[in-house]
Amino acid sequence: MFTAVLRSEWTKIRSVRSLVVCLASILVVTVAITVLVCALSGAEDATEPDFEPVSFVFYGLNFGQVTAICFGVLGTAGEYGTGSVRVSLTAVPRRGRLYAGKLGVAGGLALAVGLLTGFCCLFGGQALLGEHGVGPGAPGALRAAVGCGLYLALLTVLSAGVATVLRSSVGALGLLTPLFLVVSPVLSSLSATRDAAQFLPDRAGWQMLHPAPEGALGAWSGAGVMAAWTAAAVWAGWRMLDRRDA
Numbered sequence: 412m413f414t415a416v417l418r419s420e421w422t423k424i425r426s427v428r429s430l431v432v433c434l435a436s437i438l439v440v441t442v443a444i445t446v447l448v449c450a451l452s453g454a455e456d457a458t459e460p461d462f463e464p465v466s467f468v469f470y471g472l473n474f475g476q477v478t479a480i481c482f483g484v485l486g487t488a489g490e491y492g493t494g495s496v497r498v499s500l501t502a503v504p505r506r507g508r509l510y511a512g513k514l515g516v517a518g519g520l521a522l523a524v525g526l527l528t529g530f531c532c533l534f535g536g537q538a539l540l541g542e543h544g545v546g547p548g549a550p551g552a553l554r555a556a557v558g559c560g561l562y563l564a565l566l567t568v569l570s571a572g573v574a575t576v577l578r579s580s581v582g583a584l585g586l587l588t589p590l591f592l593v594v595s596p597v598l599s600s601l602s603a604t605r606d607a608a609q610f611l612p613d614r615a616g617w618q619m620l621h622p623a624p625e626g627a628l629g630a631w632s633g634a635g636v637m638a639a640w641t642a643a644a645v646w647a648g649w650r651m652l653d654r655r656d657a
Contacts, residue, residue: 416503416512424486424516433482434520437563438528441475445532449539457543464545465552466620468536469559475528476613479521479563480587483570486517487648488580506652510575514568514645521567522560529559551622554630558619561634565616565641572644576651612640 424430448470456462490496503509533556537544547553574583591613598608608614609626618624618633628636 413508413512416508417516419499419502420512420516424520427485427489430482430486430489433478433485434524436478437475437482437521437524438531440478441469441471441528442531442535444471444474445469445536446471446539449536453536453540453543457540462543463622464537464540464543465533465549465555465622468532468540469529469555469620471532472528472559472562472620476563476566476591477588479525479566480570480591481584482521483517483567484574484580484583484587487513487571488574488578488583491578492580507649510649510652514571517571518564518568522564525560525563526557527560528563529556532556532559549622551630555620555622558616558630558634562616562619562637565634565637566612569612569637569641569644572641572646572648575648576644578651578655610636612637615640 424434445468449468453467456467457464490499499509500506503512533547533552537546537552545552547556570583570587573587574580577583577586595608595611595613598604598611599614601608606627609628615628615633615636618626618628619630621630624630624633
């Protein structure tokens with residue numbers, strides 16, 4: 412039965428053009444911006460004393476993460492907007508099974524695309540850095556590429572959980588997009604809030620992209636913090652889905 416749910420969710424995603432575009436955009440946007448930045452300013456930035464070539468080639472993830480948020484939100488809250496969630500609940504009355512199927516398919520697809528994105532950024536970006544670039548055997552390089560995939564998968568599932576709580580694409584995007592693009596970077600840049608901001612989901616998850624993370628969190632402890640945020644969002648979404656009518 413659960414296999415049928417997974418197959419159904421996969422069919423929903425590949426038959427909705429906006430979801431396919433969001434999924435593909437994770438790769439296209441992240442890699443395109445990374446290539447552009449490395450080609451135009453990589454040599455100049457490499458002269459800076461704090462230049463770090465591994466994390467630098469994931470610059471495009473600042474923008475590509477927005478498409479992952481959109482994918483997670485639209486894949487979940489979109490059914491509430493159209494009312495098709497009633498059909499889904501009629502076909503799969505056990506809400507936990509339906510919810511797990513949605514998150515499993517969305518997270519799995521985001522992980523696959525995220526891993527491809529991570530390795531494209533690593534190899535393409537380092538090639539464009541020329542003499543300033545490093546190989547895949549450099550400390551933390553392969554971990555960063557894998558971390559990119561994990562980050563995008565966790566972000567997608569977190570977004571899906573928030574969308575399930577709010578049952579609104581607009582509401583979820585209106586909350587998550589400013590949080591990751593504005594609030595978190597601003598708090599991380601202020602000395603008064605920097606220590607606390609490193610425990611926000613994106614700041615913690617980004618530690619996987621740095622060969623030598625700075626601050627209280629390491630690469631995998633940062634991943635653990637982001638996973639905890641994701642688990643909290645998933646749990647909240649499940650509680651709301653279980654308690655409310657469709």
